[in-house]
Amino acid sequence: MTGSGASEPVVTVPRTRTQYFRAWSELHGGYDVHSSALVHGWLTITYVLARPLARARVAPTAVTAVGVLFAVLALAVAGSGPWGAGAAALLLVLSALVDSLDGAVALLRGRSTAFGYVADSVADRLSDMLVFAVLLVLGAPAPVVVAVALLTLLHETARARAVSAGMASIGVVTVWERPSRVIAVVVTLLGASVVDTGPLFGTIGAAVSLVLAVVGFSQISVSIHHALSALPAPRPGRTRE
Helix, strand or coil, X not given: CCCCCCCCCCCCCCCCHHHHHHHHHHHCCCCCHHHCHHHHHHHHHHHHHHHHHHHCCCCHHHHHHHHHHHHHHHHHHCCCHHHHHHHHHHHHHHHHHHHHHHHHHHHHHCCCCHHHHHHHHHHHHHHHHHHHHHHHHCCCCHXXXXXXXXXXXHHHHXXXXXXXXXXXXXXXXXXXXXXXXXXXXXXXXXXXHHCCCCHHHXXXXXXXXXXHHHHHHHHHHXXXXXXXXXXXXXXXXXXXX
16 A cells, blocks of 8 residues: 655655654555554554665665566465465565565655655555465356456555545555455465365455445446546546646
8 A cells, every 4th residue: 555656756755654654654645544543553564564674775676677577486386286376475475565664764764756656556456366266276257356456456456546636645445455455365265274175265265355345446437436526527638736
């Protein structure tokens, strides 16, 4: 739920957690960090973990690349029996943590840029697809996994376009944000590693993911409708200032 940049560089480098929350909020349309326990807790964790990386002057793009690499490795080992499923679960947790750190490192180093923002968004979607591919490796029905992937892409695209059209913030925090997606697949992997590496847990995980994806897309759709229903359409080819 963090990005590695914004439309303009951040001039003031956050020195405290409160300043970091304020900077993150400004980059996300003024979203109130304290309005969601999930967001507040997640940002607190990323702030604590990102501080030593920022002090070491680690590049945010390098952190982004490592997050995607962990997701690739998870997909590679997920089908290798119980140990592979367990290892994949650990790798996906690491991928999610690292992926959230790139935006925090960028903020804490004062290096948030428009390019970094786009690169981070692309990396997020790539990581999402790799996470869902793990369900296929576990034997989940392909149509269900494809439906989950499409709903997730629609979820994120709708939010991005709504912000471009004038929505003041990221809208509602749904049940199908990136942490939820990772948790759903990680729980599936843990079940497969302990009980059964056959298609049972993959199918259950895909079904649960589909339900959450439908609910999440419904939530963001309602939020967007409420935020934009009174606004005129932006001119073609341009977004709102």
